[in-house]
Amino acid sequence: MPLTRRTLLAASAAALACPGLARAADTDAPIKLRDLYNKDMSFSDLAQSLEGKRVAVDGYMAPPLKAESRFFVLTKIPMSVCPFCETEAEWPSDILAIYTKRIVDVMPYNVRIVSSGVLELGSFRDEDTGFLSRIRLADATYARNA
Amino acid sequence: MKKTLSLVAMLAGTSAIAQDLPQQSSTWFTDAQALLATQIARTPNTGTAKNVILLVADGNGVGTNYATRIYMGQQNGALGEEWVMPYETPDYSSALVKTYNINAQTPDSAPTAGAMNSGVKQRFNLINLGDGGIHDDCSTVAGNELTVFSEIVTGMEKSVGIVSTARITHATPAAVYAKTANRNWEDSVPEGCTAQVDIAQQLINAMEAGTIDFAMGGGGRYFLPDGTEMGGLKGRRADGMNLIEKATGMGAQFASNQGSFDGLDLGSDAPILGLYENSHMMYEADRTDEPSLAEMTKAAIEYLSKNENGYFLEIEAGRVDHANHAGNAARTVTDGVAFAEAVAMADELTDDEDTLIIVTADHEHAVAFNGYCGRGSNILGLCMGVSKTGIENNGEPNTAADGKPYTVMGYLNGSGAVLVEQADGTFSGTRPDVTQDEAIDLDYVQQALIPMSSETHSGEDVAVYAKGPWSHLFDGTVEQNYIFHVMYHAVNP
Numbered sequence: 001m002p003l004t005r006r007t008l009l010a011a012s013a014a015a016l017a018c019p020g021l022a023r024a025a026d027t028d029a030p031i032k033l034r035d036l037y038n039k040d041m042s043f044s045d046l047a048q049s050l051e052g053k054r055v056a057v058d059g060y061m062a063p064p065l066k067a068e069s070r071f072f073v074l075t076k077i078p079m080s081v082c083p084f085c086e087t088e089a090e091w092p093s094d095i096l097a098i099y100t101k102r103i104v105d106v107m108p109y110n111v112r113i114v115s116s117g118v119l120e121l122g123s124f125r126d127e128d129t130g131f132l133s134r135i136r137l138a139d140a141t142y143a144r145n146a
Numbered sequence: 147m148k149k150t151l152s153l154v155a156m157l158a159g160t161s162a163i164a165q166d167l168p169q170q171s172s173t174w175f176t177d178a179q180a181l182l183a184t185q186i187a188r189t190p191n192t193g194t195a196k197n198v199i200l201l202v203a204d205g206n207g208v209g210t211n212y213a214t215r216i217y218m219g220q221q222n223g224a225l226g227e228e229w230v231m232p233y234e235t236p237d238y239s240s241a242l243v244k245t246y247n248i249n250a251q252t253p254d255s256a257p258t259a260g261a262m263n264s265g266v267k268q269r270f271n272l273i274n275l276g277d278g279g280i281h282d283d284c285s286t287v288a289g290n291e292l293t294v295f296s297e298i299v300t301g302m303e304k305s306v307g308i309v310s311t312a313r314i315t316h317a318t319p320a321a322v323y324a325k326t327a328n329r330n331w332e333d334s335v336p337e338g339c340t341a342q343v344d345i346a347q348q349l350i351n352a353m354e355a356g357t358i359d360f361a362m363g364g365g366g367r368y369f370l371p372d373g374t375e376m377g378g379l380k381g382r383r384a385d386g387m388n389l390i391e392k393a394t395g396m397g398a399q400f401a402s403n404q405g406s407f408d409g410l411d412l413g414s415d416a417p418i419l420g421l422y423e424n425s426h427m428m429y430e431a432d433r434t435d436e437p438s439l440a441e442m443t444k445a446a447i448e449y450l451s452k453n454e455n456g457y458f459l460e461i462e463a464g465r466v467d468h469a470n471h472a473g474n475a476a477r478t479v480t481d482g483v484a485f486a487e488a489v490a491m492a493d494e495l496t497d498d499e500d501t502l503i504i505v506t507a508d509h510e511h512a513v514a515f516n517g518y519c520g521r522g523s524n525i526l527g528l529c530m531g532v533s534k535t536g537i538e539n540n541g542e543p544n545t546a547a548d549g550k551p552y553t554v555m556g557y558l559n560g561s562g563a564v565l566v567e568q569a570d571g572t573f574s575g576t577r578p579d580v581t582q583d584e585a586i587d588l589d590y591v592q593q594a595l596i597p598m599s600s601e602t603h604s605g606e607d608v609a610v611y612a613k614g615p616w617s618h619l620f621d622g623t624v625e626q627n628y629i630f631h632v633m634y635h636a637v638n639p
Contacts, residue, residue, distance in 0.1 A: 034589065039434045076589050078561035082471040082600035084254060084317075090425065109599075110561045110591075112578075 030058040030114045033076040037094050056116040061107045065129050070100045078110040097133035100140045112145040184236045195502040195615040195636035196456035199492050203485040205467030207510020207608045214482030216525040225522035232490040233505040238611040241620040245509045252605045256329035258508035259321030264292040265630035274325040282328045284339035291325040305359045305457040307446045311427040312464025313365025315345040322460050323352040333368035333383050350389045353417050362420035362442050364427040377402030393419045407437045412449040429477045430484040439488040447495045470511040471600045473560040473591040498614050502636045507608035512558040527585045529554045553585050555592050560601030562594040
């Protein structure tokens with residue numbers, strides 16, 4: 001992972017485990033979704049260092065799989081459905097599952113949002129949707145990225 | 147001064163400029179005179195093409211190519227606008243190409259690639275069927291199958307290869323070997339359809355028949371039974387067929403990652419099948435553990451060159467198109483550069499005397515460019531002001547009537563639409579503010595006008611560039627199916 005000022009700030013803020021600083025990281029410098037992964041789709045050092053911590057991640061809300069849910073998928077670019085690229089809707093490989101505190105108020109798929117929650121790593125199959133995630137935010141909230 | 151003028155006249159081989167001109171010492175002037183001399187000295191190659199290489203960047207119309215040219219130039223330390231792509235040098239002839247389909251003003255990649263491979267325009271969303279073929283109607287396949295260039299040159303004892311960064315069953319590579327009423331019948335056909343098999347089967351059948359010798363790209367899932375894993379691939383075929391085993395069973399070599407690609411025996415006569423992803427290969431910007439388009443091009447040429455009768459090779463940069471569909475200019479141009487590098491590789495490994503190289507695209511996209519940007523404005527970034535006295539832009543972003551800066555590139559439609567769906571289902575919105583850092587980010591989606599999940603193709607012209615035997619036949623504005631006719635004439639003048 002390229003160590004940028006932004007990721008360095010986020011990582012050090014989280015490492016300090018200071019609620020005030022962590023909140024600052026949440027609001028001031030959301031992590032880019034791609035920085036949670038290495039190029040080979042393994043988890044980045046940043047992701048591993050933030051496991052179990054509350055983090056804020058920049059991205060887009062993919063159209064939810066079901067209504068009245070507390071779950072959505074965060075994508076790094078808007079989840080286009082391209083009939084000439086794919087014969088069926090497919091998830092990109094670098095996504096983040098978001099489990100929310102409240103029922104999801106659906107945002108358009110092409111509006112940038114910041115999702116904040118506790119980062120969890122490792123495979124988990126959602127019995128409700130059947131969705132298998134490798135990396136998630138739990139207890140999450142989200143808002144438009146101004 | 148007289149001496150300079152006579153030099154100019156000599157360079158030009160003409161006495162058209164027979165007077166002193168104040169501008170004649172300018173490098174703009176002398177460069178143009180040098181090009182003029184080169185063009186005057188040009189002689190057509192009317193030999194026989196032993197080899198034909200058709201390089202197609204999917205979705206790389208004149209506008210998209212312009213973006214890639216500037217990007218590649220800027221990556222190489224130039225301002226960008228003056229950059230010359232490997233296929234834009236004076237040794238390439240060129241023409242504009244009209245890409246529409248029989249029944250579509252805005253084309254898709256299936257009939258466009260089919261036109262290049264069969265010599266006739268085709269109907270929207272189908273591949274290599276004549277006028278009577280109807281999309282999605284299996285009953286119209288029989289009797290409408292066209293003969294394609296790969297079959298013709300196989301009859302001339304030439305070898306045939308295909309390389310693509312898209313699925314090898316996707317429209318552009320499929321047009322080399324497949325005949326199908328629906329471009330999406332990649333791993334199955336509708337129940338009761340017996341006039342054709344799916345596209346993946348058609349590839350392996352062509353390999354068995356000897357009309358395809360080298361095939362490399364993505365799309366592994368369509369070659370393995372549902373759930374079956376092999377070489378990092380996971381199958382999705384409902385009919386349980388293992389087409390990779392079928393290929394290796396008839397002696398083919400198989401590769402599915404960088405290591406097995408590097409291990410291929412290119413000196414062997416056994417067919418080669420390379421499948422690197424379940425779906426498309428990765429964008430160049432994200433590529434890991436799989437070969438680049440230029441590496442696959444090199445391998446294909448090395449393998450095919452063993453045939454003393456020559457070869458036909460189609461190479462596709464398939465994902466220029468996909469990044470455009472996503473409205474993501476950064477991946478569009480990085481895959482465009484990978485394409486340019488593949489063209490340069492093909493040119494380097496072949497002889498202009500006996501190899502016809504054709505570089506083109508199948509269609510353009512709804513991409514557009516704002517103004518008035520100063521020289522050297524980052525093609526992915528903000529449109530900067532024109533410098534009053536210097537050459538490079540003034541570093542100040544131009545602003546629109548809404549007071550906000552805007553990027554050089556944008557799209558007429560797509561997911562970057564500034565009109566966003568509201569809670570009541572209506573669409574409205576204002577243009578987001580955008581900084582230079584945000585705009586040049588790899589994942590940035592350019593602003594667009596009309597809200598659509600996937601940005602669309604456009605019917606705008608593409609260019610064709612060619613060098614080698616009979617390449618001078620590309621001139622003016624031509625129909626896309628004409629490309630086949632030049633290829634056919636070049637191998638059989």
